[in-house]
Amino acid sequence: MxxxxxxxxxxxxxxxxxxxxxxxxxxxxxxxxxxxxxxxxxxxxxxxxxxxxxxxxxxxxxxxxxxxxxxxxxxxxxxxxxxxxxxxxxxxxxxxxxxxxxxxxxxxxxxxxxxxxxxxxxxxxxxxxxxxxxxxxxxxxxxxxxxxxxxxxxxxxxxxxxxxxxxxxxxxxxxxxxxxxxxxxxxxxxxxxxxxxxxxxxxxxxxxxxxxxxxxxxxxxxxxxxxxxxxxxxxxxxxxxxxxxxxxxxxxxxxxxxxxxxxxxxxxxxxxxxxxxxxxxxxxxxxxxxxxxxxxxxYPALGSDEDDKRDEKSRRRKLAVGMTLLTMATAGILAWAGLSVIGMFSTPETRSGPTVALTPTTPPPPGQTSSTQPSTPQSEQPQSGGTVDVASVNVYNVQGEPDNPHRIKRVVDGDPRSTWKTMTYRQQFPRGKPGVGIMITLAEAAKLAKVVIDSPSAGTKIEVRSAPSGSADLDETTVLGTGTLQKGDTEISLEAGDATKFVLLWITGLGGSGDRNVSELSELTFVRAG
Missing domain, CATH: 1.10.510.10 (Transferase(Phosphotransferase) domain 1)
Known part of the structure; x- marks a missing residue:
C-alpha cells in the first residue's frame, strides 16, 4: 500500500x-x-x-x-x-x-x-x-x-x-x-x-x-x-x-x-x-x-561467503571446548605438582599415610575466587539443602480481577527472559486492592531456608507465607519472611518451621511510581533448609 x-x-x-x-x-x-x-x-x-x-x-x-x-x-x-x-x-x-x-x-x-x-x-x-x-x-x-x-x-x-x-x-x-x-x-x-x-x-x-x-x-x-x-x-x-x-x-x-x-x-x-x-x-x-x-x-572477510561464516562459528565452538578442556587439565596437573612438592618435604611418617586419589578439578566460575583456607572437616561443613521443585503456580487474588493469570507459569519456566507482571495500578496497594499474590504448590512438602526472586521491579514489597492449602484464605496463612526486591536476584530468608507444600508470595507494595504502579517477576527458586 x-x-x-x-x-x-x-x-x-x-x-x-x-x-x-x-x-x-x-x-x-x-x-x-x-x-x-x-x-x-x-x-x-x-x-x-x-x-x-x-x-x-x-x-x-x-x-x-x-x-x-x-x-x-x-x-x-x-x-x-x-x-x-x-x-x-x-x-x-x-x-x-x-x-x-x-x-x-x-x-x-x-x-x-x-x-x-x-x-x-x-x-x-x-x-x-x-x-x-x-x-x-x-x-x-x-x-x-x-x-x-x-x-x-x-x-x-x-x-x-x-x-x-x-x-x-x-x-x-x-x-x-x-x-x-x-x-x-x-x-x-x-x-x-x-x-x-x-x-x-x-x-x-x-x-x-x-x-x-x-x-x-x-x-x-x-x-x-x-x-x-x-x-x-x-x-x-x-x-x-x-x-x-x-x-x-x-x-x-x-x-x-x-x-x-x-x-x-x-x-x-x-x-x-x-x-x-x-x-x-x-x-x-x-x-x-x-x-x-x-x-x-x-571479520569482513566472513561476509563474502556463507560457508566461511559457518566454518568460523565451528572453529570458535571447537576453540571454546578446547580451552575448557585445557583449563581443566592444567588445573589437574598443578594440583598433582603441588601435592608432589608437599610429599617431597614431608616426613616418612607423613608419606606413609593413606594414598590420596587425584582427580582434576574444574576451576571456579568467573567472578569467584577459590578459597586458600584449610578445608573444613566434612562433618563441620554446612549442608546445602538444594532447590525444591514446583508442581504448579497460580495467581492468588482476593479482590477485583486476577492479574494476568495466563502468564503466571512464566515465573517457574526456567527462562529469566519470560516474565509475569501485575496489572498497572494508578494507586499503590492497599488502595484499590490489599495486594496480589502467587500461590505455589511444591512438588513435595519441605522446610524452606530461603526463596530467590529474579525481578526487574526494584521496590516491590513481598511477604512469603506458608499456607495449609492452595485455596486457603489470607488469614489462614503464616508469614515466614519479608523483603523488598532489588533489580535482579533478591534472596528472602525464611524462618525455620514445619515443612510446607503451599507457599504464598503476597505482594504488598508495587514497583513503579506515580500512577503507573506495577511489579514484574521473572523466576522463583525455593531453597530447602539444610
Whole structure:
C-alpha cells in the first residue's frame, strides 16, 4: 500500500437521521458543554457510533468519546444504545493496560438528549500514540511486530472474558497504538449484540489486518480493502497473500474468524499463545542476526561467503571446548605438582599415610575466587539443602480481577527472559486492592531456608507465607519472611518451621511510581533448609 487511504467518512451523521452536521464538527460541544470535540478518530455504522478525541473543559484534559448516535424516533437503535451504555457502566471498573479506562457514561437526560441525535456517550481516558490504520499505510507489518503489538490486547480480552465481560474489539478504529508499541482498546463501549466470540473474531481480524492491510469483518472503515475469500467463502490465509508470514500465525488468524462449529477458535488464550511464541522466535532471530552482523563487522572477510561464516562459528565452538578442556587439565596437573612438592618435604611418617586419589578439578566460575583456607572437616561443613521443585503456580487474588493469570507459569519456566507482571495500578496497594499474590504448590512438602526472586521491579514489597492449602484464605496463612526486591536476584530468608507444600508470595507494595504502579517477576527458586 502506498499513500494514506481515507479510512474515515466526512464528519456528520453516518447513519442518517436527525443529527445535523454542525453538531459533529471540531469545536462543537457535547455533554452539556463539558466536552469540546477536537478530531474524528473513526466511526462504526453498525452502532451507529462515532469515535472522537475531545477536550474535557472541566478538568483540562483530552478524553476519548464513543458517541452513540441515531434518529430520536428509532426505538430499535435507542434500545441497542441503552444496552451499550449498560455494558459500559458494568465494565467501568475493569482495569488493564490493554484497555483505556472508562471515566464516565452519559445517559439520556444526564448530559445527552436523543432529540439532538445522541443516545449516549462513553467517556474514556485519551490514549497517546497513533491510530492503528496509520501504522499500516506503508504496507503489512512483520510477523514479530504484529505479534508484539497484539499481545496486550489479546491478554486484555482473555482477562475480561474470565471476569464475564465483553470488550468489543471488533473495529480497527476503536484501537490505538501506545508510544511503547502496544495495541489498546481506546474507545470502549461494545455494541449491544457483541459477544465474547466477537471479541475473539476481532482479535483475528486485527491480526489479519496487520499482516495483510485488509479487514476481514463486516462494517470496516471506508477505503480499507476487504479480505479476499476463496470459492468456499472462507477468508484467504495471510500466508497465501504474503508467503513470509509464519504458518502458525497465518493459521490462528484464519481460525479466529471461522465458526467454532468448523474448528474456529473459542478463546483469546489460544491466540495469545501463538502471539507469544511468534514474538519470542522473532526476538531470538533478531538477536542472532545482530550477532552475525557484529561478527561480520569484526571479520569482513566472513561476509563474502556463507560457508566461511559457518566454518568460523565451528572453529570458535571447537576453540571454546578446547580451552575448557585445557583449563581443566592444567588445573589437574598443578594440583598433582603441588601435592608432589608437599610429599617431597614431608616426613616418612607423613608419606606413609593413606594414598590420596587425584582427580582434576574444574576451576571456579568467573567472578569467584577459590578459597586458600584449610578445608573444613566434612562433618563441620554446612549442608546445602538444594532447590525444591514446583508442581504448579497460580495467581492468588482476593479482590477485583486476577492479574494476568495466563502468564503466571512464566515465573517457574526456567527462562529469566519470560516474565509475569501485575496489572498497572494508578494507586499503590492497599488502595484499590490489599495486594496480589502467587500461590505455589511444591512438588513435595519441605522446610524452606530461603526463596530467590529474579525481578526487574526494584521496590516491590513481598511477604512469603506458608499456607495449609492452595485455596486457603489470607488469614489462614503464616508469614515466614519479608523483603523488598532489588533489580535482579533478591534472596528472602525464611524462618525455620514445619515443612510446607503451599507457599504464598503476597505482594504488598508495587514497583513503579506515580500512577503507573506495577511489579514484574521473572523466576522463583525455593531453597530447602539444610
Amino acid at each position: 502506498s499513500g494514506t487511504p481515507d479510512y474515515t467518512a466526512p464528519h456528520g451523521n453516518p447513519a442518517g437521521g436527525a443529527v445535523g452536521a454542525a453538531a459533529f464538527v471540531p469545536g462543537a460541544t457535547l455533554g452539556d458543554g463539558r466536552y469540546r470535540l477536537l478530531s474524528l478518530a473513526g466511526q462504526d455504522p453498525r452502532g451507529p457510533a462515532q469515535f472522537w478525541r475531545a477536550r474535557d473543559n472541566a478538568l483540562g484534559r483530552d478524553v476519548a468519546l464513543t458517541v452513540l448516535i441515531g434518529d430520536a424516533s428509532d426505538e430499535r437503535t435507542a434500545a441497542r444504545s441503552r444496552r451499550t451504555l449498560e455494558r459500559a457502566t458494568h465494565s467501568a471498573g475493569f482495569t488493564h493496560p490493554g484497555v483505556s479506562r472508562t471515566l464516565d457514561v452519559l445517559w439520556p437526560g444526564h448530559g445527552v438528549n436523543p432529540r439532538d441525535g445522541v443516545f449516549g456517550i462513553v467517556v474514556a481516558e485519551w490514549t497517546q500514540g497513533t491510530d492503528l490504520l496509520d501504522l499500516i499505510t506503508e504496507g503489512p507489518l512483520p510477523a514479530g511486530t504484529a505479534s508484539r503489538l497484539l499481545e496486550p490486547l489479546a491478554a486484555a480480552v482473555e482477562t475480561a472474558h474470565h471476569a464475564g465481560l465483553v470488550l468489543g474489539v471488533d473495529h480497527p478504529q476503536r484501537l490505538r497504538v501506545t508510544p511503547d508499541g502496544k495495541l489498546r482498546l481506546a474507545f470502549p463501549g461494545p455494541r449491544a449484540e457483541v459477544t465474547a466470540r466477537e471479541d475473539v473474531r476481532g482479535l483475528g481480524a486485527t491480526l489479519y489486518l496487520m499482516l495483510t492491510c485488509r479487514w476481514a469483518l463486516d462494517g470496516g472503515p471506508n477505503g480499507l480493502p476487504s479480505a479476499p475469500t476463496g470459492p468456499d467463502g472462507t477468508v484467504v490465509s495471510p500466508q497465501t497473500l504474503h508467503p513470509a508470514v509464519p504458518h502458525e500465525l497465518s493459521t490462528v488468524a484464519v481460525r479466529s474468524l471461522e465458526d467454532t462449529s468448523v474448528g474456529g477458535l473459542r478463546t483469546g488464550a489460544a491466540i495469545l499463545r501463538v502471539l507469544e511464541q511468534t514474538a519470542a522466535a522473532e526476538a531470538e532471530a533478531a538477536a542472532l542476526r545482530a550477532q552475525e552482523a557484529a561478527l561480520t563487522e569484526s
